[in-house]
Amino acid sequence: MNLWIIAFGMGLVTYGIRLSVLVFVHHTALPGAARDALRYVTPAVLTAIIVPAVLYVDGAGAFSPGPGNERVPAALLAAGVAWLTKSVWATIAAGMTALWLLQWAT
């Protein structure tokens, strides 16, 4: 099949998913329990992205939750800064600085 047609198909299903509840199905048609659960989409989805990106070396390599993986202490420090400051920039600054220092030191 022509690659352009495949790419168009990929775009079509992706747009369809994004349109689903915003346009096609009204959210009040969802079961009450599902609507309640949607309040927790942020912690559920983002944590599923965050945790492996920290616990696997460089976010892709071997599973390494302990020593030798600089991302673990950097992320813990960043979480503390996020808790105290609620600032995205401060969190990034703390986490990246910690990561670079630890990488430089080893």
Next chain:
Amino acid sequence: MPPSSRSSEFAAGVRAQLPLLLGVTPFGLAYGAYAVDAGLSTGLAQAMSVVVFGGASQFVGARQMAGDVPGIVIVLTTLLVNSRHMLYSASMAPFVEHLDRRWRWLLAYLLTDEAYATAVVRYRQAGQAANAHWFFFGTALALWVDWQIATAFGVFLGKAVPEEWSLGFALPLTFIAIVIPVLRDRPAVAAAAVAGVIATIGFRWDYGTNVLVPALAGLAAAMLVATLGPVRVPDDAPEAT
């Protein structure tokens, strides 16, 4: 932040997206370089960023195209990889239901992980009120523009940012900054804990199930905890005298 004018909402949306671009830009560069490496034409590699506009699914799609995987399989894989966006669509729906169709079609096209993460924070503060959809539009459009430019640089120049800089780590850091403040009640903590553990176990699961399954399990855990309710002394317990 109180309700404000369209332009200030739009500008605030763009500003809220800037930290995420630090992590997204190297990802876009990597995608562009990877797609061309895999044998896609420069035009097709760039067009995918416009037509699909979903980083992980574009990587997987380019890899499958290079491997001569049947088109229908590639499209179905994309459907699975991007299915988590249905959660974003459903979560955003109550906030934009008062907007006309053109707005909802536009915002749906721009709805990504990063746009959702920033826009939902604004909506939690402001509700439907005022011009919050201009914030949504600004934050989502900033990501779109960055993604197109990063793809183009990756396509034509290859990876411009060395891996050793670890700039990709800025993305999980940004998500940490967004998630930590919402861990205010037990269901939210349960959602994060369960999703985090299952995502770690299932990191190498295929077709985007490595995010979708942990997320759904996290939502189920949140509902379970919410149903059980907080452990507390009944209000009508007799007072000791």
